[in-house]
Amino acid sequence: MTSSLSRRHFLKAGAAVAGLMAVPGAMAHSMTAGCGTTGTRPYGIQMYMVRDMLAKDFKGTVKKLAAAGFKQLELFGVGGSVSAEGAPLFGLSVDDMAAMLKEYKLSVPSVHINSDLEDIDYIREMGEKLDIDYFIEPMAGEFLSFADGKVTLNQPSTVEEVKAIAARLNKRGQTMKDLGFKFAYHNHNFEFDKVDGQVIFDIMMENTDPELVKIELDLGWVAAAGHDPVAMLKKYEGRVIGCHMKDYNDSLPLTDDPRFIIPEMARIGTPGDGKSDFPAIVKLLNKQNVKYRYVEVDVTETPFEDAVRGLCHLSALG
Structure with missing residues (x-):
């Protein structure tokens, strides 16, 4: 898969197209506080979902998320973010x-890291002071290229190219282990494309040390790739340490709107708004004792409301 768009539009990827995300009746009321449902498991939010709110009022946003019932926060943008200047802490120490x-009785079990680990001292300080368990790579840099003012998504063309990515992930996992932390990889949909008849994600996982490279499984992108999230959780049982809790609705139209770096983003929504079997997903996550579960929708005009609605839906499932 190869997709190209202007860097100017990529930098605005946080903007939303409301109609593409909506499910009839889903926004019948505004959710500005917790849903009043107490589940048996803590749920978190990937902070990328509320990036614009964080940039305007980081402390106020964190307070609001805690009041809504979120227990865990997953930070993003360590090493810089092309779509949210100032991440991960937007000026805070x-x-x-x-x-x-x-x-606010919150925890930060994991953080997305985009850098080449240049600032080791900052990573160590953040990890130790925030009690971070996992540093997670949200997308292999090899899948991206910047040229002539455009960002391009590139699918590897050979198995050897994928194995080279896996080798680098092993090194990053070892570096994190040496620092006293753990490491995982977060998928999108394009890792489930094939090269030489083999699924890229499978090649990556088969050629990485399962003790050094765990998986944060993004359920929405798994569904966008045409796979069953439940089946994928079973396939990688024991290696999945967390999930991005996203729904997917293939009945919604795709879009060539350049604000979506990946067209399938238009079909991703909060849990309960799509077609994924979240009762079965939550039951399996409980059985597998997958601890970290973050609500996230990549692009939406109502991030807080969508996040709380997703939290309510998941909490009601146990």
């Missing part, structure tokens, strides 16, 4: 963040 976590 690590000490400020640690104090907020204590005040």
Whole structure:
């Protein structure tokens, strides 16, 4: 798969097209507080979902998320973010963040990291002061290229290219282990394309050390790739340490709107708004004791409301 769009539009990927995400009746009311449903498991939010809110009022947004019932936060953009300048802490110090976590009884079990691990001291400080368990790579840099003002998604053309990605992930996992942390990889849909008749994601996982490279499975992107999230969880049982809890509705139209770097983003929504079997997903996650579960919708005009609605839906499932 190869997709190209202007860098100017890519930098605006956080903008939304409301109609593409909506399911009839889903937004019948605005959710500005918790749903009043107490589930048996804590749920978190991938902070990329509320990136614009964070940029305007980081402390206020964290307070609002805690009041809504979220227990875990997953930060993003360590090493820089092309769509949210200032991430991960938008001007706050690590000490400020640690104090907020204590005040609002929140945890940060994992963080998405985009850099080449250049600032080891900052990574160590963040990991230790915020009690981070996993640093997660959200997309292999080899899948992206920047040229002539455009961002291009590139599918590897040979198995050897994929194995080279796997070798680098092993090294990153070892670096994190040496620092006292753990490492995982987060998928999109394009890792489930094939090269030389083999699924890219399978090649990546078969050629990485399962003790050094765990999986944060993005359920929405799994569905977007045409796979059953439940089946994928079973396939990689024991290696999946967390999930991005996204729904997917293939009845919604795709779009060539350049604000969506990947067209299938137009079909991704909050849990309960699509066709994924979340009762079965939650039951299996409980059975497998997958601890980290983050609500996320990549592009939406109503991120907080969507996040809370997703939290309510999941909490009701147990």
